[in-house]
Amino acid sequence: MSRIYIDITTSVRWRRPPVGIVRVEREFATYCLAHEPGTVFCEVDASGRYRALHADDVRKVLDDAWCETPAPAAATATHVPARSRVQRLADWAAAWGPKVVPAAAYPLLRDLGRVLVDHHGAFVRHRAAKRAAREAARETEQPSSVTTDTAAIAPARDDLFFSIGLQWHHGAMHAYKLKRASGVRVVEFCHDTIPIEHPEHSGSAKQPFAEYFTCLAHTADLIATNSDSSRDGLHAFYRRVGVLREPSLRTVRLATPPVHAMSEAASLAEAEASALDRLTTATGYVLYVSTFEIRKNHRLLFQIWKDLYARRGEGCPMLVLVGMFGWGVNDLWAEMQASDVWTAGKVVMMHHVSDAMLAHLYRECLFTVFPSLYEGWGLAASESLAYGKLVIISDAPALGEATQGLVPAIHPLDFLRWRDAIEHYVDDPAARSAIEARIRSGYLPRGWDEFSRELLAAARAVA
């Protein structure tokens, strides 16, 4: 029987609430720890060698406490100044600049001002997040780090080596070198091909990811993907760049996020409880759980809510955006804060939300939306279904897979259809109920055990 090796470098180094990819690695490792005796867990060291971890360390890393930090206060409109001092200074300079600086120099100064405002905004948010994390860490006793004096692993040719975390971050070359040295069968994981297919939504990540995926092609015997959409995207990429030997590609769909038991609002942190109070209004709210970044298409929702507020006034439902700040949204963020719909409190943004708070938000919302321009999977869409809630999704293929074809799908740039659908489901509880009934009867939730068994079977099937 071949031995299983799992690189859990991502899990060892991730000391915050896990995001999707981190959760995949943690859940798979947890399954193997329980059901696959003899599994070797390892971490890549500074010299690029994989070192086995002590059993105690593995249990410590995979315990929830390793990633736990108490939820800091939710940020809402009232916590963030609408216009920072730098923004006000830039606005003043934009208005008076033509009168006080030479005409030829004005465009340059104006552009520099914009860059300064953008970076200052990002810096302020980053500083606030770091401060919150520091304060949270002070209040929590996190387990200490793992032992580093362990032996380097030496897998045999027919062993299995799983490398499924944030490998582009830790260095895909380490697994490549291990493969070349030992011949071990390597299993990698592709979470999405967004940087390749939609580089405009990925900053400057296209070229590093092109090399990362190419490195995987020369390393992996099997690349598991979270959706057929990701699998097809990766296959298309390999054809585009002329990879001559493509590894096996196999879809292993992710598990449904766990549904948290309903807890009393009183058990929430004070800031969260008061934020929840503010959302409990007669109009109700629509929820979007997603990182606040350009690809997630928050702009569409913002435009729709401006329209709804203009027509409905105080009768307009709230839009609750939950997720951390990403990139490429500085302009949108400034627009939102300057808008009437924001100052009226009809659009609310929250981040660093606890699991309990999230459970409340899901259960109490009218329905959820997921208008993302492209997704590799769309964990939050399946999460909505796990709570039995209607989610209106974009027609990105992976979202259809994640929601098993049970919910309405609309092109992400079709403003009118999105607006009409949102109004329809806001105003028609029976229509919501009908879809929720369909979800209850048709949705097949999937556990991490099932995901892990399928991944193992796919790996063992590779010759």
Place this chain on the structure above:
Amino acid sequence: MMRIVQLTTYPLKSPRHGGQLRCAAIRDGYRRIGIDVETIAVMHEAQYRAGEREKNDIALPGASTFWNLEQPRFVDLQTGACLAGEDRAYQAFKHILDRAQVDAIQLEQPWLYPAAKRYVDERKARGETTPHIIYSSQNIEWKLKRDERGAHDAPNASHMIEVRKVEALELDVAMASDLIVACTDEEAQELKSMRNGSTDTPCAFVTASNAIAPFEADSARLASLKQRHGLDRYPIFVGSAHPPNADGFWRMLEPSLAFLRPDEKIVVAGGVGHILHDHPICRAWSGINEPRLLTLGEIDRGDLSALLHGAAVILLPITTGGGSNLKTAEAIYTGNPVLATKHALRGYGDAAQWPTITITETADAFRRGLRALLDNPALAVRGDAYRKIRERVTWDHALAPLIDAIRDFAQQHSVRATSDP
């Protein structure tokens, strides 16, 4: 003793690039059979350092109105016009020719023909004897210039005007010559057809392909280079900063170098390295391509010899251009496996049948061929057993027809220059 003045647009004191090497080899070959050869290299004063020039070489003034900065790729064409038109430079040129009492002017490429023509015409006008014209071609130049624009550049009318000037110049030279030397049989045929059967002046033709001087590699130097650059089994590509070199490389290796492993690199030697990275195909997947290219730029001859001898495969992805390629001769001479286009082997006879050479015509086959040669060293026939074949790409062998032709030429024309009626 026959006296020849050889005209070039680059000095031959320290030959490095292909044209210099060929001209220097021809000069040496002539001198070995007793011909008195002098060389006049004519160039813009900013080209080449004074220490690189020989005594007869002429540096043209940078302030001349003959230079067209908007057409930098036609500086050789402008050089010929400038020499013929700038009186001070022309007088220096004329003085050398008069002193040498030449029997023949050998034009290495057509560029300096305007000055040679002025010299001949002036002597004719004075009723003096005129030297014969030998045209030593290296390419069909107008086609080369046409292709230099680069596949990704926009069409450019002013570029094509200059190309037409080159074509007219080449035609003039071909019509005025008594002996024409070509690099390949195909080009000899093309030059013949340029003359269109003209019998005004009888003209002999000879083909002398490009070749190399025998070279050996220093194994200690190779070991040091491999260690310094972290090389194991590596392909090598050598080329000058001539845009079609980069274009050919990427045309034969597109869409990217993703077929190479993350720790494999193509060693790139010569000026082509700088333009290779700017090519649109390279930039499209720069994240993949950049780490798989080890661009060394212009390197020492000893390092180049060592790297060529140590290469697992020598790449000749040449898709355009005329003449025969010195890089091809170098590659063949090492005896190492060569992966080439058919075009790269023009001028080397039946080289496509030689055991060390693999010919492919499409990018897909080229990439697969390279992958196979890297993966299976057993596929790579090494040429140690084919020393006789290798010798065919040395200058001694390649220039033999030219040496015979120049002997015949000297006999037919009674050594001294002809006298015009």
